[in-house]
Amino acid sequence: MTQNFTLRIFTEPQQGASYDDLLRVAKHAEDTGYDAFFRSDHYLKMGSVAGDPGPTDAWVTLGGLARETSRLRLGTLMTAGTFRLPGPLAISVAQVDQMSGGRVEFGLGSGWYEEEHTAYGIPFPSLKERFDRYAEQLEIITGLWETPEGETFSFDGQHYQLTDSPALPKPAQRPRPPVLIGGAGKKRTPALAARFADEFNLPFVDVDTAAAQFERVDAACQAIGRDSGEIVRSAAMVLCVGKDEAELARRAQAIGREVDELRANGLAGTPAEVVDKIGSWRERTGISRLYLQVLDLTDLGHLDVVASEVAPQL
Structure with missing residues (x-):
């Protein structure tokens, strides 16, 4: 497994962001050396925020950013299979x-x-049906992308049937873009990851929960004869970094959170504290990517602190 450690920006636009807001953050992330810009795929705000000006569509957004950036990897955590x-x-x-x-x-x-x-x-079907559909979707989407040019793809599932699809267009990456799977489900999620995932992501969990889930993915890989080292391990954490306690408190207040809670459950503190926490996670879980959930999209200085004082120490 690669030991190159990368930091990625992860946004939640349903909480209140226009395309222009996202473009500004993405361009700044590219300019300051981050590896990727990711966004959620949601159509409704969560919690007590206003959510104005309303949601933006994930893949419309990423299509726009594709033309307005040049280096950043672009993606979703995670596209909803129901949409x-x-x-x-x-x-x-x-x-x-x-x-x-x-x-x-x-x-x-x-x-x-x-x-x-x-x-x-x-x-919004039952959980079982959503997961059944999800498994079929993974098979269909990867199957369409991996079908050689000039051949067709057919699929006869319980929920989806495709007949003689030309399986076009092809993505630029061959045989397909990397596929990310994530979540804490103990049986079906690791099994699907073993079959389809290039990366497995755990969002907003503690280090013990993450380590145990990565072990389940390893076991699922072993069960089908796949090298689990082929799957990149990653995590997502809410970000709140300040050069001193006053800056940290200001950033926590801006996202409606308490500093102590963020220190316990997120990636929060001074740059030195954050570097130590990332080091502990790397040692315990083997992650090589971290998605930094940035909730205040107006505070580009937040990205600067991490780029200048955290990233060089990783």
């Missing part, structure tokens, strides 16, 4: 990969936030 049919989704993601010159990474999850489905008229 889009797998065939059209494969087309959209392949197109954005072409538009970016091969910089897309494709995170796919089963979908979980019932209220956003209710708000926008999106069907």
